[in-house]
Amino acid sequence: MQFGFLGISYQNARLEIRDKISFTDAMKLDFFQKAEAVGIQQCMVLSTCNRSEIYYIYIEEKQKAEIRHIYEEMFPDVEVRAYLSELSGEPAMAYLFRTAAGLESLVLGEDQILGQVKEALEDSRAMGYSGKELNRIVRGAVTCAKQIKTDLKISERPLSVSYIGIRMLEEACGLTGKRLLVIGSGKTAVLALRYLCGYESVQVTACSRNKAHARRLLEEFPQIGIVSYGERYEALKTCDIVVSATASPHLVLRRKDFCPVRPLTMLDLAAPRDIDTAFAEDSLVRLINLDTLQEIAADNRRDRELLAEKSRERIEAAVQETAAWLLQSRMDMTIESLQHRCGEIAEDSYAYLDRKLELSQREKKMLKKVLYASLQRLLREPIRELKRLDTEEEQEEYRRLVRQLFQI
Template sequence: MPVSIFGINHKTAPVEVREKVAFSPDKMSESLCALKSEAGLDEVAIISTCNRMEIIYRCPHSQKDSQALEAKAARISDWLAQHHGLSIDNLKDFSYLHSGDRAIEHIMGVACGLDSMVLGEPQILGQVKDAYGYANHAGTMGLYLNRLFQQTFSLAKQVRTDTQIGESAVSVAYAAVTLAKRIFAEFAPIKALFIGAGETIELAARHLSRQGVTQMKVANRTVERAQKLADEFGATAHGLTSLPELVADADIIISSTASPVPIIGKGLMEKAIKQRKHRPVFMVDLAVPRDIEPEVADLRDIYLYTVDDMQDVIKENLKVREEAANEARDIIAVHCHKYLNWLKSLSTVSLMKEFRAQYDDIKASELSRSLAKLENSDSPEKVMTELANRLMQKFMHSPSRLIRQAGESHNQEALEIIADAFSLKPNSDD
């Protein structure tokens, strides 16, 4: 089976490990090309989110046995460790490898939100589509992965339409807002600061807005993007250089940027707490790598949570979604079978092309020979008879050999297959 997945996710590794293997979007094309070349892959795509890093790839046709697949995975692990400057042993402790049917079912399940921290969350489908787009742009997407991703998108759409897995607003952002409701009695007087301007922040802002928060600020590296998001919620937009003033005025801070290093440190929050006269601050760091230094949690009057801290909130949603998830798995099984049948059809197409090419060569050779004889004024009837006899002899050669070998070895099953293939009705008395 040509498709495999090497991955690390929230089930196998803590956030400290996941943030170290995350890929920056602006370097994704470069990373994909380097991985494809250095690991010797035919096709490759990378899904990189706060909860997972998965490398979906296709090996050359010659590398199908388990030992070859494991060797290829080890090569990918070595590249990943070198690329991120990590210990290889560290990666082995937290990674997993899926191949064949399991890999296909896994990527389809991921796109439907079945493998997410929040069961059925819709954001992951957009992130899988991003992975497809990056691979297309980098030129590392080929026939097999292209078909797999396209069928996965079709499947995910069907699951959203035919099941209730996406009916309620369930996501890491929603879990963060649910947690905030346990800390604040009412949201009307609350001031919220959103750091970043991506989809996660947009979802968090939308959820808080629905809870009654009206005083919002959006800070982002690019103020124009912050302004675009701020306009949706009647908020104000700011650059990251304004963070010292912004954090001191915020009751809720939710951050999710692509920064490779923390943008809020313990020192900054110590000053903010003093300015606030120790009024509590609820902080949620949804970024990987983290936006907020872990030491901030040590400060009094600050309640800091990371994506891993959302687990308890998320568990409350599992029972509601399990029935829909089971329905989704049934749909996945159908689409997985469909993709596997498509893979099998590729070998059939290849065999048919080879079969046709072989007999086209015979036809061309014999036709050329017969035309030459006609040019030499040979009798057309004689030439046509010889052509028919030679074609019959050559067409009969391989089937006759197979029949003879099956008969000599008393292989009745093989004889029946040959008879069926050529629509023969052998006399059982012979």
């Protein structure tokens, strides 16, 4: 019995390829059924925008080729083989553990993948394709990932300059109850609006050159106000904070065109800059620009990489423990068969003695307990030795001996 991995991810396939290799719920069930037909009883599909991966338990080496063939047949319009990665044993386990911890993600240490791994296992269980071994391995990966996130807090070091900028605004002047002006309607501005609208009691006004873009902003953020680009300086007079994130090739806010009369925090998320650096000379203004944010993001990225190394050390230990468990579990059926055989012998012996002896109910109960306990005691040391076997070759040799000796 062995653990296997097969699949594609952003690491070995471009987005246009990944878009064509994605599992719907119906396709997952189809895959499970086809895998079961070749003897693979335990299987999990992890399908996200960045990966379409299979984790499975196999008995025979030929099943690896069979499940690969099934995967390829699921996507006949793509030359899947050119993009597939494949691992077995501890390397496959280590990859799953790293994936659950966010160490194999496009954004190092991200949190979302952990929930996706848990959901993939639940889907497998609901459809009847997850057993003791797969459950133990995946849950081990999830538990390890949770411990890493709790202890090392790798995902708490933000990498998005928009998010870092909003965090800096919160630290600098607080956001709750503040009036904000967001200039721009592109991706960066929309991301900033999403972060800002998550705070309580903020009054947000968006400023856009393009009326169609402004309408789209209102569809996503119906609670905000909208002003035209030409009204930006007038709107600025009543604001506590301004966030500018346009694609303009020239300055959007010039110091010579606006003189603050009240404290104002300015966040410039644009490259090239939107906000005149001369504002920084005004005692009423605090200016945060992209250079500062990028330095923080770079520092956070280095911190994440260092924490990722610490995470890998923990993962290595957890994988070795899980692999040892899986190796021992291969003897479980043999041990269960031995115990079942002893139970049969104890039952036969009790039935014979019960016919030959006149025993009270208390004596019958005692006799049955003694017979079972005696045979279990006889098996205690052999079972202990079976659990200590640490190679597949030894395990197979002892399985044959047990079957022969005990006729099971």
